[in-house]
Every structure is written in structure tokens, then in C-alpha cells.
Amino acid sequence: MINPAQGGTQSAEEGEPTGESTTLMSLQNPGLTVAAVARRLGIAPATLRTWDRRYGLGPTEHCQGAHRRYSAKDVALLEQVRRLINSGVAPGEAARAARAAGAGQPPSPPPAQLAVAPASLGAEKASLRGLARAAYAFDTGACRLIITDSIEKRGVVWTWESLLTPLLIEVGASWAASGQGVEVEHLLTQVIESCLGAVEARLRTPINVRPVLLASAPDELHSLTLAALAGALAERQIEVRVLGQRVPTEALVKTAQRSGPIAVFVWSQISDTGDPMPLLALRKIRPAPTVVIGGPGWIGATPTGVERVYDFTEAVSRISRIAGE
Ligand code: B12
Numbered sequence: 375m376i377n378p379a380q381g382g383t384q385s386a387e388e389g390e391p392t393g394e395s396t397t398l399m400s401l402q403n404p405g406l407t408v409a410a411v412a413r414r415l416g417i418a419p420a421t422l423r424t425w426d427r428r429y430g431l432g433p434t435e436h437c438q439g440a441h442r443r444y445s446a447k448d449v450a451l452l453e454q455v456r457r458l459i460n461s462g463v464a465p466g467e468a469a470r471a472a473r474a475a476g477a478g479q480p481p482s483p484p485p486a487q488l489a490v491a492p493a494s495l496g497a498e499k500a501s502l503r504g505l506a507r508a509a510y511a512f513d514t515g516a517c518r519l520i521i522t523d524s525i526e527k528r529g530v531v532w533t534w535e536s537l538l539t540p541l542l543i544e545v546g547a548s549w550a551a552s553g554q555g556v557e558v559e560h561l562l563t564q565v566i567e568s569c570l571g572a573v574e575a576r577l578r579t580p581i582n583v584r585p586v587l588l589a590s591a592p593d594e595l596h597s598l599t600l601a602a603l604a605g606a607l608a609e610r611q612i613e614v615r616v617l618g619q620r621v622p623t624e625a626l627v628k629t630a631q632r633s634g635p636i637a638v639f640v641w642s643q644i645s646d647t648g649d650p651m652p653l654l655a656l657r658k659i660r661p662a663p664t665v666v667i668g669g670p671g672w673i674g675a676t677p678t679g680v681e682r683v684y685d686f687t688e689a690v691s692r693i694s695r696i697a698g699e
Pocket residue numbers: 538539540542543544545546547548549550556559560563593594595596597598599603619643644645667668669670683684685686689
């Protein structure tokens with residue numbers, strides 16, 4: 375990636391003017407070409423030209439006899455505009471807001487602005503589209519804004535079921551079809567966990583005395599649903615302890631013996647990790663916790679003494695009831 379502050383290097387095929395005047399110019403005040411800026415922002419050069427024409431987002435400095443170049447300040451402004459657009463704000467509004475905020479400031483679409491979207495789409499679809507765009511552009515800042523805004527406005531359950539689950543399923547399907555994009559899964563995992571972790575961190579006075587343990591099955595690398603459950607339960611003032619990915623049954627049993635949980639929830643995403651029989655060891659602990667399992671990975675019949683839940687809302691309400699809501 376070219377760093378505009380350092381000028382960067384561009385090739386002739388990007389439409390660079392060549393010759394002595396260019397060399398001199400690039401030494402004094404390099405700036406970036408349309409092609410270089412478009413690449414940096416992850417948009418088409420034609421889009422950049424349209425933004426220039428329609429919203430006046432072109433290069434601000436003029437160099438006589440040379441192609442116009444974008445300065446570092448121009449690029450900073452454009453990056454803000456792109457972030458706002460990725461968050462679901464219409465381009466004209468994004469240009470106005472970014473100018474008002476001033477280039478170089480952190481992009482800050484106030485929550486209300488995130489709802490600005492083409493009327494036909496509805497705010498929810500626009501958030502989903504904006505989040506997908508931001509994730510594929512590796513724009514963690516915009517992802518965080520959209521997810522946090524959704525949690526604040528609609529809560530964790532809605533955000534998980536209507537925004538994050540559809541996107542994750544789509545991202546997973548796209549990886550399965552092309553073998554590409556696992557990095558987007560990783561990026562989304564980090565952002566989602568941090569946004570949900572913030573909800574959990576706000577819990578001050580839990581209503582449950584005995585904790586709830588959340589763990590993924592042995593060898594199970596998928597654990598995002600645990601973060602989602604932890605966030606949704608924190609909104610209901612229920613404290614949980616998240617053990618995370620690939621928890622060996624022995625370790626889970628030891629933790630349960632020490633912490634005396636009221637319930638233990640175990641997630642399995644893929645069938646390789648979905649044998650529920652070892653979980654019966656948890657039932658021998660005194661006082662015995664309620665053992666709940668969820669996820670598409672669990673195979674075979676659910677043994678007596680273990681409960682299975684099938685969707686997020688069901689999991690949240692079952693655990694809430696056990697924890698005494
Ligand atoms: C994020 C992700 C990862 C991350 C996990 C990070 C983390 N800490 O969780 C990383 C990159 C590490 C990863 C790795 C792998 N992954 Co992966 N991953 C995903 C992705 C995109 C989301 C996982 C998730 O959180 N799912 C939960 C929700 C969002 O999805 P869901 O389970 O389908 O939801 C349905 C129900 O479960 C229910 N539901 C939703 N939420 C909740 C919550 C509760 C409590 C309940 C009860 C129900 C419920 O509603 C949905 C509709 O029915 C999925 C795509 C997908 N469809 O899940 C692939 C996916 C699960 N991964 C897959 C694979 C193959 C892998 C790998 C083996 C290969 C790889 N990609 O490198 C590895 C290793 C896995 C292992 N050994 O455990 C496949 C699994 C296929 C299969 N059925 O076996 C999937 C389905 C992608 C695909 N379409 O092929 N992955």
C-alpha cells in the first residue's frame with residue numbers, strides 16, 4: 375500500500391506523466407494520481423472522478439503543466455468519505471459530513487447518520503450491506519461503528535440474528551465457493567468479539583450468584599456464538615464466564631468443579647467436534663449444573679441429562695431462565 379505521506383511510487387501504466395518536470399515535482403511535492411488513490415481506497419478510478427465531479431472531492435492543489443495530484447490531506451478526506459459510505463451513509467451526505475469534520479479527524483458518523491440510506495432499502499439492509507462492504511475493505515473502524523450502533527439501537531439479540539449471522543453465513547459460503555476470504559472471517563471475528571466484549575464489560579451487578587460457563591467443544595475453533603451469548607446475557611444482567619475455543623472436556627469439568635456454575639453451555643459448529651457423550655461427566659458434579667448444547671455440529675441423539683437448543687433466542691431465554699431471570 376502506498377503511503378501518501380511519503381509520496382509512494384507509481385508506474386507509467388497508472389497514467390503517470392513522465393519526464394524531468396515530474397521527477398522534480400515528485401521530489402518537491404509528490405502527491406498521488408487518480409489510479410494510486412483509487413487503489414488505496416479500494417474503489418474504481420471512475421468512482422473517484424465521479425466524486426470529484428459531483429461532490430468536489432478532487433485534488434485541491436494545482437500544478438501547472440502536470441496532471442493534478444491528490445495531496446495527503448485530500449486522501450485523508452477521501453478516506454473519511456469512504457468510511458462513511460461503508461457505514462451506510464449516502465455519498466453526498468458523506469462528503470458533506472467529512473468536510474465538516476475536517477480531514478485528519480477520526481471518522482465519526484453519529485449513530486443517527488448510520489440510518490441514512492436509500493429509502494427503498496431500509497436501515498437494516500443498509501447496515502448489513504455497509505458492514506459487508508466495510509469487512510471486505512478491511513475497514514475495522516467502520517465495522518465497529520456499524521455493529522456498536524446496532525447493539526445500542528436494537529440490542530445484542532437483534533444484532534446477532536439479523537445483522538451478524540446473515541453476514542457470517544454469507545462470508546462462510548463465499549469462502550466455501552471460492553477458497554478465498556478467510557482473512558475476512560478473521561477480521562470480523564476480532565471486531566465482533568471486541569464490540570460484544572464491550573457490552574459484557576458494562577455489567578456491574580449480575581442477578582445470578584452461581585456463574586454460567588460458556589465453552590466450545592474440544593477441538594472446536596468456532597467460538598463467536600459464545601461472545602454473542604455473553605453479550606446478550608450481560609444485557610439481561612447475567613454474568614457468564616467464557617472459556618472460548620477448543621476446551622478439552624477435562625478442563626471444562628475442572629472449571630465447573632471449582633466454580634459451581636448454574637449452567638454450562640457448549641457450542642459445536644462442525645460435526646468433527648459434536649460428540650455430546652463426554653459432557654455427561656458434568657452432570658456428576660455437585661451441585662449439578664444444567665448442561666445445554668447448541669450449534670449445527672452436534673451429531674446423534676442428545677443424551678438424557680443434556681438439553682439441546684436450536685437457535686440464538688432459544689439459547690438466551692433458556693439460560694436466562696436457568697440463571698433466575
Ligand atoms: C468465523 C468462521 C471461522 C473462524 C472462527 C473464529 C471464531 N473464533 O469463532 C475461523 C477463521 C477460525 C474459522 C475456521 C475454520 N472454519 Co469456519 N467459519 C466461520 C463462519 C464464517 C462463522 C462461524 C460462526 O460463528 N457461526 C455461527 C452462525 C453465524 O452461523 P450458523 O451456525 O450457520 O448459524 C445457524 C444456526 O447455528 C443458528 N444460530 C446462529 N447463531 C446461533 C447461536 C446459538 C447459541 C444457537 C443455538 C444457534 C445459532 O442460526 C443459523 C441459521 O440456522 C462460518 C460460516 C457459518 N455458516 O457459520 C464458517 C464455517 C463454520 N467454517 C467452516 C470451516 C470448514 C472452517 C475450517 C475447518 C476451515 C477454514 N475455513 O479454515 C476452519 C477450522 C474449524 C475448526 N477446526 O474448528 C465451514 C464448516 C462447514 C461444515 N459444516 O463442516 C463454515 C460453515 C464455512 C462454510 N460455509 O463452509 N471459521
